[in-house]
Amino acid sequence: MKGKLIVFEGTDGSGKATQTKLLVEALEQRGRAVRKLTFPRYDQDSSMLVRMYLNGAFGTDPNDVNPYAASTFYAVDRYASYKQDWGNWYETGGLVVTDRYTTSNAVHQAGKLPDGACQDYLQWLFHFEYDLMGLPRPDLVIYLDLPAELSAALRRQREESTGQHADIHEADAAYLRRCRENALRVVAFDGWRRIDCSRDGAIRTPEEIHREVWSLVAPLLERE
Ligand code: ADP
Numbered sequence: 508m509k510g511k512l513i514v515f516e517g518t519d520g521s522g523k524a525t526q527t528k529l530l531v532e533a534l535e536q537r538g539r540a541v542r543k544l545t546f547p548r549y550d551q552d553s554s555m556l557v558r559m560y561l562n563g564a565f566g567t568d569p570n571d572v573n574p575y576a577a578s579t580f581y582a583v584d585r586y587a588s589y590k591q592d593w594g595n596w597y598e599t600g601g602l603v604v605t606d607r608y609t610t611s612n613a614v615h616q617a618g619k620l621p622d623g624a625c626q627d628y629l630q631w632l633f634h635f636e637y638d639l640m641g642l643p644r645p646d647l648v649i650y651l652d653l654p655a656e657l658s659a660a661l662r663r664q665r666e667e668s669t670g671q672h673a674d675i676h677e678a679d680a681a682y683l684r685r686c687r688e689n690a691l692r693v694v695a696f697d698g699w700r701r702i703d704c705s706r707d708g709a710i711r712t713p714e715e716i717h718r719e720v721w722s723l724v725a726p727l728l729e730r731e
Pocket of ligand 1: 517518519520521522523524525526661662664665710711712713714716
């Protein structure tokens, strides 16, 4: 009896961590047992190649690493997490909410390819992680859509408050703009649900976005 997997997706600074937390809290308040995950797991050995890549060990331009190679770095970390952490929970019917998943490769890597090659890459990616590696397919992917200028402003705010430095993805504005354009195509290709997180050029409040998230999640839970 497999469980349920809900994924938050979006470019950096689109509010994924914030909405993951709000959804998990809302589920817990309603008495639902839920596991909360975040990828990549920067504090684990299994993310070593991800950290090398994001710190520029293979080149400081994200395009220095081809999307197939980069995708395997992230996939390995997810596999380790599934085997060591949440696989049993999910396989015995548990509910999982995650900030990023296989879908992040679709957002951050597919845009490196010319238009004609994107579809082949996406088919490869989902087949590789879900069919060959055996990771579960999400039941719901919520794409938090924010124009690049607004997500850049939120990232700057976060960097100032946490003292964190931008990695090679975050430091490249043109790359992040391409990621968003590409993500909007993937939303349609893979059946994701998009939430428009801005209105009249400003970000909506976390609570307002959360209400929309809940309207997508509630029907999924009612179907159990
Ligand atoms: P992500 O996980 O997608 O990178 P975060 O949830 O960490 O994004 O949000 C980035 C920054 O923006 C954080 O400092 C967070 O507190 C803030 N933030 C998130 N959602 C909103 C919102 N709706 N309105 C204003 N600030 C927000």
